[in-house]
Amino acid sequence: MISSKAEYKAYVLADKKALNIGNGRFTWIKQMIAPDYIWKFQKRLRKLEYYKNCRKDIIGKIYYNLLKLRHRKLALKLGFSIPENVFGPGLSIAHHGTIVVNSKAKVGKNCRIHVCTNIGASGGSHKAPQIGDNVYIAPGVKIFGDIEIGNNIAIAANSSVGKSFMEENILIAGSPAKKIKEVEIKKLIPHAD
Known part of the structure; x- marks a missing residue:
């Protein structure tokens, strides 16, 4: 902030x-x-x-x-x-198109986000996702609920993330999302530190 x-x-x-x-x-x-x-x-x-x-x-x-x-x-x-005070420094919006982010969500530095993405609350709750640093969010990703996403994580296209993932340097994918493999985040976010 x-x-x-x-x-x-x-x-x-x-x-x-x-x-x-x-x-x-x-x-x-x-x-x-x-x-x-x-x-x-x-x-x-x-x-x-x-x-x-x-x-x-x-x-x-x-x-x-x-x-x-x-x-x-x-x-x-x-x-x-996209409301104020959600994304940390180093935000990279890849394309114009639908991106909806809840004002209660927090995203760390060096996030790369693509179109048709939704980061929001779930089931009438006011709590939204807390996302770490160096996170790659591919097109069509839905992240929802009172969850945490750790640092250096890539989320594959059209995934639905409704539970927390704290392990670093992984790719998560699917609906519901699960760990697929380890990944080097620098290949997806070149400016990540």
Whole structure:
């Protein structure tokens, strides 16, 4: 969760690295001609988190509400329902398309998430998944309930995860999900540490 201007800048840099956005002299020109809307979404998300958590003055609150409107419009365009203060630094959204995340969920750093993914509560409970660092979430994954997913885990496409997995460096798959094999997460998330 962003708690200072320095932390806000660190989150944006980590997201930029995760999305492989260049630092070249003409990157800003490329963004004007052919904007990367996912990068735009993530920058707005981080700015929204900064203003929500750090700027309690009246101008900060007014600007937060204006940002929230612009952010919501872009989220609808891309198909994202991702609330503030859920994802740690190094978030990489692979494609635009439906992604729904519960506001009570928490996801660690260096998460790579694909389309048609749902991370939410289950059975009327308000408790949502707590997901560790360096987690790869493939397309179509459903993660639900009061569960924990450990660090360095890959979740295969179209899996349904309704129980906790704490063992590191594994691939889980299926419906219901189960451990399939060991995996080297660096091959799926190159920016993971």
